[in-house]
Amino acid sequence: MIDLSSLTHIAFDADDTLWGHEHVFVDAKKRCLELLSPYMKPGMDLEQELYAFERKNLKIFGYGVKGFTLSMIETAVELSGGKIPGSAIQQIIDLGKEMLTHDIELLPGVREALTALKPHFKLLLITKGELFAQESKIARSGLAAEFDIIEIVSEKDPVTYQNLLDRHGIDPAGFLMLGNSLRSDVLPIVEIGGRAAHLPYEYTWHHEAVNEEEAAAGYWRPEGGLGELVQAVLKGL
Ligand SMILES: [Mg+2]
Structure with a gap:
């Protein structure tokens, strides 16, 4: 478990974090x-x-x-x-x-989590992929209005995240990212001095699999998934 106090911004990955993909x-x-x-x-x-x-x-x-x-x-x-x-x-x-x-099916607890966090934090959606396809999925999800900032990027590496945060004037120290991929959503954020939580999904694409032993400390994988994470974040207020 990591310290979850003094957060200003919470970012969500989309595919396999907000909806199954x-x-x-x-x-x-x-x-x-x-x-x-x-x-x-x-x-x-x-x-x-x-x-x-x-x-x-x-x-x-x-x-x-x-x-x-x-x-x-x-x-x-x-x-x-x-x-x-x-x-x-x-x-x-x-x-x-x-x-x-295909129909977008939100993962359990997603809508509730966004509703609970929205009054307290700026919420971001950061997704990787092709612009048109991602825009279409975000629209079909019905979640667009829940986010203050939506960013579609072609790579999720430390440089991309750092540029994105700089562009929006976000201090990494107050930034928490949630996602299903250690490689894309967690490790790069830890590397730039932000905080991250890993919410694994049922399937992991070959390309995303990393040796967990190589994973740096500094992130949290809540056993109770998104629900436990939201409770812990709210407690840190
Ligand atoms: Mg994902």
Whole structure:
């Protein structure tokens, strides 16, 4: 547990912190792998093949569903030696469209947490990803009005966070960030002198997994999740 007094700003990650998201990727991946299975060579780990394209393409496409869809198509073309029919490509594109328009389901306790914190702190939403897709999700979530500041960034590293805080004149010493990802939401914040709480989600994307033993101290993972965190923050007032 960390000291939660003297906070001025509380920031939330969005995907898998405010609403479930990774399960959409997990489902889509499963369906994509089913489509690709006819082209699998013996001993091949399809999921690893797809992940290899995904990782390689991150630098070109950035994060998000559209890039992921293109990586699924590239994997399909590659594994089939260019023989995959247009109808199967269409199925992958349809999968991508479904991923971009799915219903947003708020995670338990999110609305209550925002309502409880809003009178006492400036609230930020800081999410990483593609601008159009993230804006659409924020709008569909119905939560936009709860936040004083909404920022969509393409990377969540210490420099990005520091610039963002500077731009809004926020002192890291009074800043608390909550999120499901140690790599993106917690460790960079600790590094710039802010405070962070880790609220793990059911799934963790390969790219996000970090060795917890490498994780610096200075953040808190409340066993009781968001509800326990909100109570502790309110006590620190
Ligand atoms: Mg997240």
